[in-house]
Amino acid sequence: MSIPFSGPPAQQQGSSPSPMGEPRDYAEVIDQAHERSRHYGVVVHERPDYSRPGRGELDDVVEGNQFLFQHAAPIMETLYEQIANTHSMVLLTTAQGLVLHSLGDKDFLEKAHRVALAPGVDWSEKAKGTNAIGTALSEETAVTVHGDQHYMRANHALTCSCAPIFNPHGEVVGALDVSGDHRSYHQHTLALVRMSAQMIENQMFAGSFPKAVRLHFHARPEFLGTLVEGIAVFTPEGRFLSANRSAQFQLGLSYNALQAYTFSSLFDLPMSTLMELFGGASDAPRQLHLQNGVSVWCRADIKPQGPWAAPAFSERAAVMAVSRAAPARKPQLSSLQYLETGDPQVAAVIAKLHKVMDRDIPVMILGETGTGKDLLAQAFHNDSARARQPFVAVNCASIPESLIEAELFGYEEGAFTGARKKGAVGKIAQAHGGTLFLDEIGDMPKHLQARLLRVLQERRITPLGAGKEVDVDVAVVCATHKNLKDLIAQGDFREDLYYRLNGLVVRLPALRERTDFVRVAQKLLKTLCDDGQQVGISEPVMDLFRRYHWPGNVRQLHNLLRTAVVMVGSEGEIAPEHLPDDFLEELHGMGTAASAVTPGFAHALPHASPQAPAPACPLPAQAAPAAPDTDASADGQSLQDVTLLAMAQMLQLHKGNVSAAAKALGVSRNTIYRKKNLLPPDLLN
Incomplete structure (x- = not known):
């Protein structure tokens, strides 16, 4: 395992991102932290606020972070044993920087007491300026802050190394820190902290999905069972649930990107075959192939269980436990209720969707480009009984015509020149049990429309080069900005497919037609602000927004606000000078x-x-x-x-x-x- 910083802070060089979370450029991280501190109004020479909550209030915070605390406490003990007698202490904090628990050398406790390195004290950047805890949480990366790199002079006597802790759903839930006398700086401390933080993450990970199929993998078999192994969990049907940071690194995909995958699409292997390989008594590692062609050695932990029923699976309970330890999640456009913001036209659309939900009626969403047809389809899926199954989106306009058939229906090995070894699962099969979203359906090639019609009628597909059919169960939602009836008249779209797809047709209004513009803008803004970021929209800018015609609709507004939020920084209002x-x-x-x-x-x-x-x-x-x-x-x-x-x-x-x-x-x-x-x-x- 590489150690990111090989010299004292003055000589530390930038390092490239890795699964362990090194900062992209150390000097840049410190400079930006100082800039945030100035923005927060922290005074360099001021005595820090050392106040702490009462015992009862602190107990409530610990109780609210119990899932984090119970998995971190044993590892904190182990870490402390490794740094004992170095004039240092180990601290665990919440995602907001409040210290939950500490262990320390007796000869350092007096100094720690003077600078309030103690449970209940807030070490966020807003409270203490640049410091390892607050900066690691702000940057979501491991960092050392040494001596006068601290923003406040009162903390210059410290050297601190801290790493954020992520829960199984990719959210920061806390931080692990080692703080000590600046004269006892050691270059390897940060590596120990980072490894300990990942151990906590892996412990939380294992406790969150007790009945899932858990796959451990690495390119080298000797690293199985070590801290650097990748761990991914799936339902017995192969739906992706979560992956630790090492797994995300090896797969080359973020946690959010992995939501669109299944076990089969990641490892080019049916889940049933994995069950057969690891269902016996032997725990010998087997070699599998990732979707990017890399070979990895694997062990699978398959719990004996009955039918995969919701009451038998504790994922929901685990998620609730994790969420207690997590900060409030940024609002997501993830449900129909969230998308309803006061416009009568949108409200009518949502009311219609609720009536046909789970009735096996196909839905067609009309609207201009950028009106949020994809968000509406995802929200419809998330509110349905199929929410725990895959949501697979296919943009028929973005896939080359020569590849769209293979993308939709999949193919067997050797089906065509350049086909992937062992073939590939098509998008329709990936959506089995869930929802298939066909965006820009008006751009689907004519010769594939007949095949899609047959799939919708018979609920079966035949992959390219395959000699047998595969049963599929999908709910179908499609969307287009084109006039399909005009395309039918021109001979470019099949009339029988049109009437198969338009069980319920709804139209999303253009942004310029909506009466709820202000609420839409405010909700989008919330999704773009990081935790703790306070950004508003000034009245002059809102006035400009009302005058604009928004040809790109909600997508254009989202992209404009995203840029503006970056221009504003941590706090303030979006002004005209922040606009492109x-x-x-x-x-x-x-x-x-x-x-x-x-x-x-x-x-x-x-x-x-x-x-x-x-x-x-x-x-x-x-x-x-x-x-x-x-x-x-x-x-x-x-x-x-x-x-x-x-x-x-x-x-x-x-x-x-x-x-x-x-x-x-x-x-x-x-x-x-x-x-x-x-x-x-x-x-x-």
Whole structure:
């Protein structure tokens, strides 16, 4: 195992990321920590706040972190034995930096008492500035802070090494720290702390999934059973549950990315074969192959058990136990209830979805690109009875036409040139028992539509090159921004497949059509802020947001806020100067364009100039089909009417040049191309 820092802090060099969590660049970590300390208002020469909660309050904190404490305490004892008589102490903290437990040398306890290295004291960066505990938790990486690298002068006499502790779901739940006299600095302390933190994680990991299939693996058989082995757990059906950091490193996938995988897709082997290999009395390691082609040696821990029923499996109880030790999770767009933010159109969509949930009725979601069709599909799955089974998403527009058949249906070894050894499981089979989400279904090649129709009718698939069919049980949700009926008329989409897919058709409104914009922006902002980060949206920025037309919809808003949060830092409000230049330029151009068209279009863009000439040529009635669910402007026109009229005027003004018209209106060219077919030819001449 490599040790990240081979010299004293003054000579420490940057190291590349590893499963043990070394910082990307040591000097950068300390510099950023000092910058955060200044931002928090910590004073360098001030005496730190050494206050601590009362005994009863501290007991409540310990009780709330019992899952962490019970797994960490024995390992803290072992770590202390290794550093005894070095003028040091071992500390365990919560995810917020509050000390839960400590063990220390008697000759160091007096000094520790003077600087409040004791249970109940807050060592977050907000309270103490740059220090190993607070900085390790902020950066989510192991770090040493030595002597005057501490932000507050009162702590310059310390040298501290700390590593964050992650629970089995990838969340920071605490930190393990060794603090001592700065004169007793030892270069290997951080390595000991990091290894001890990973031991705690592995202990928590083992205690969280007592009845799951647990796979231990490493590229070298002698490392099985050691701290560096990878551990991944699956249900007996092969659904991925969790993986420790070493496993994530070996698989080359993060915890979140692994949620989309199964045992079969990771190890190119059916779960039934794993059961046969390790179901006997022998515990000899076997060699398996990862999906990236790397060979690993494995041992499997398969608990004898009856049917896989929810009451027999304690995953939910374990998750609840872990969550007690974890900080409040960042809100996720993970349920239909969370997506309901006050807009009547969205509320109607969600109400319809609740009615068909678990009724084996396919769902089709319509809406412009970026409106959140994928989030709605995921939330629908998460609220259904299939939530514990896979959710597999396939973007039919992003997979090359030559590969989409193999991706969907899978293939056997040798099915085609370049096929992976032992073949591959297709997306439909991966979704067995769960939900298959076919995004951009309108882009599926015509020759595959017949095969998909057969799968939906017979619930069976035939992988490429296979001689037998495989039964599949999937709930189907699809989405598109295209008009499938137009595609049917053009011969590009099968009518029988369309009627098989559209059991319930719902339409997500564009962001500019929604009445709940402020709540949507605030909820997105919460998902983008790290724990402890306090970022708001200033009123001038919210005013700009209300004026904008959001051609990229929720996805565009999400990406803009993500950048703005980084620009703001740890605390403050998003101001105009935090927004991208191209966004501000587009807003400026949109205001100019709005003042050159109709009063109705100006109404659709609040704060645009209402002083505008009457339209040169009125929009014929037949060009504006009835749209009862669109907002009407002050003069009775619908938003659809005035938008089409504005587009027609700009196309006339620019002699049919779509790029120039789009730029003048502040919309994308695709928007104009999509809506041109709604305009009568005489308006475009």
